[in-house]
Amino acid sequence: MAVNIKKKVNFDERANAEVEKRAEAKAAEAPAEPKEKKGPPKRAKKTEEYYKDKYPHFIPGSLVFDPSANKQKAKIKCIECDNEDREVYTSDLFQVKTCLNCSKKKRQAKRDANAAKKEAAEAAKTQPAEAPAAEAKSA
Numbered sequence: 001m002a003v004n005i006k007k008k009v010n011f012d013e014r015a016n017a018e019v020e021k022r023a024e025a026k027a028a029e030a031p032a033e034p035k036e037k038k039g040p041p042k043r044a045k046k047t048e049e050y051y052k053d054k055y056p057h058f059i060p061g062s063l064v065f066d067p068s069a070n071k072q073k074a075k076i077k078c079i080e081c082d083n084e085d086r087e088v089y090t091s092d093l094f095q096v097k098t099c100l101n102c103s104k105k106k107r108q109a110k111r112d113a114n115a116a117k118k119e120a121a122e123a124a125k126t127q128p129a130e131a132p133a134a135e136a137k138s139a
């Protein structure tokens, strides 16, 4: 009888130890993942290579972490005029490839083209109606 009880205790102890071991292993695994996700230094080194490969206008060595926005920024070399002054968030690298000046020029050119198109369409429509008004003004 005594032997049986001892055996049972041993079994329970072993089972408990096993459960504890598993819990410990799980606990040791769990915090490891979120820890790796954080930490800008490790990430910054990785992304520098990544951006260099992916975006030709990215200037290597310009990658910095902006704590106020909690984002990384980098400088770009304008694909139009080679200006290197523009700093953008890395999340915008895929769409921002020109300096502010060239972007402005591009935007203005687009606006001008649209305006010219609209004007031409408008002129074709309103030309007959406008002519008498202009005549009346000059008269």
Ligand SMILES: [Zn+2]
Pocket (backbone or CB within 6 Å): 078, 079, 080, 081, 082, 083, 098, 099, 100, 101, 102, 103
């Ligand atoms: Zn430019």
